[in-house]
Amino acid sequence: xxxxxxxxxxxxxxxFIELRSRKPLERITVKELSEKALINxxxxxxxxxxxxxxxxxxxxxxxxxxxxNVSNFDNMIEDPKxxxxxxxxxFLSQMQLISILFSDSRSSVLSSCLEKRFKETIYEKHPExxxxxxxxxxxxxIQGSYYAFAQNYKNTDVAELARIIGESNERMLKS
Numbered sequence: 490x491x492x493x494x495x496x497x498x499x500x501x502x503x504x505f506i507e508l509r510s511r512k513p514l515e516r517i518t519v520k521e522l523s524e525k526a527l528i529n530x531x532x533x534x535x536x537x538x539x540x541x542x543x544x545x546x547x548x549x550x551x552x553x554x555x556x557x558n559v560s561n562f563d564n565m566i567e568d569p570k571x572x573x574x575x576x577x578x579x580f581l582s583q584m585q586l587i588s589i590l591f592s593d594s595r596s597s598v599l600s601s602c603l604e605k606r607f608k609e610t611i612y613e614k615h616p617e618x619x620x621x622x623x624x625x626x627x628x629x630x631i632q633g634s635y636y637a638f639a640q641n642y643k644n645t646d647v648a649e650l651a652r653i654i655g656e657s658n659e660r661m662l663k664s
Contacts, residue, residue: 497526497528497532497536498536500526500527500528501522501526501528501533501536501537501543502543502547503526504522504525504526505517505522505526505540505543505544505547506547506586506589506590507525508521508522508525509544509589509590509592510589513592513593513594514540514541514544514593514594514595515593515594517540518540519533519534519539519540522540544590544595547586547590548590548591548595548598548599548602549602551583551586551587551590551591551599552599552602552603552606554579554582554583555576555579555580555582555583555603556579556603556606557579558575558578558579558582559572559575559576559579560575562606562607562610562611563610563611563613563614563615565607565611565627565630565658565662566611566615566618566623566662569630569655569658569659569661569662569663570652570655570656570658570659571655572655572658573634573651573654573655573658574651574655576634577634577638577647577650577651577654578651580635580638580639580642581642581647584642587599587639599635600631600632600635600636603631603635604627604628604631604632607627607631608624608627608631611627626661626662627662629661630658630661630662633654633657633658634654634658637650637653637654637657638650638651638654
C-alpha cells in the first residue's frame with residue numbers, strides 16, 4: 490500500500506476512534522467522519538463499505554491482537570490460571586481501544602467473538618472436549634472472565650484480580 494493510502498486510512502481510523510469515543514456507532518455518519526478525517530466521502534468509500542464495515546474491521550483487529558497475546562488458547566483447560574494471566578494482560582494492553590469500540594450496542598461483541606475463537610481453537614486440537622458440559626463451562630469461563638475483568642480492573646490490583654479469575658476458572662473447568 491502506498492504511503493498516501495496508508496496515511497488516509499490512518500486518518501479515517503483516528504477520526505473514527507475520536508468520534509466513537511464520544512458517541513454511539515449508530516450516530517456516526519460518513520459525512521461527519523469524512524470531515525473530521527479531512528477527506529471526501531468517496532475516499533472513505535474507497536476504503537470501507539460503510540461505518541459498520543470500518544467498525545467491524547477495527548473490532549476484528551483488536552480481537553486478533555488479544556488472541557495473539559494468549560500463547561495457547563487450547564491450554565485453557567489444562568492450565569486455566571496461566572491462560573487467564575495471559576488473557577488479562579491482553580485485555581490490559583487493548584483496554585482503551587476495547588472501551589471505545591465495544592461500548593453501547595457493541596458491548597457483547599468482544600466476549601462473544603472471543604468465546605467463539607477460544608472454542609474453535611480448543612475443539613480443533615481437543616475434539617474430545619466437545620461436550621455440552623464443557624461447552625457450558627467454557628462459555629461461563631470466557632464470558633465470565635471478560636466481564637469480571639471489565640467490571641473490576643479500574644478499582645483493584647490487576648494481578649490480584651487475575652489470580653482470583655484464574656482460580657475461579659480452574660475450579661470451574663476442573664470440577
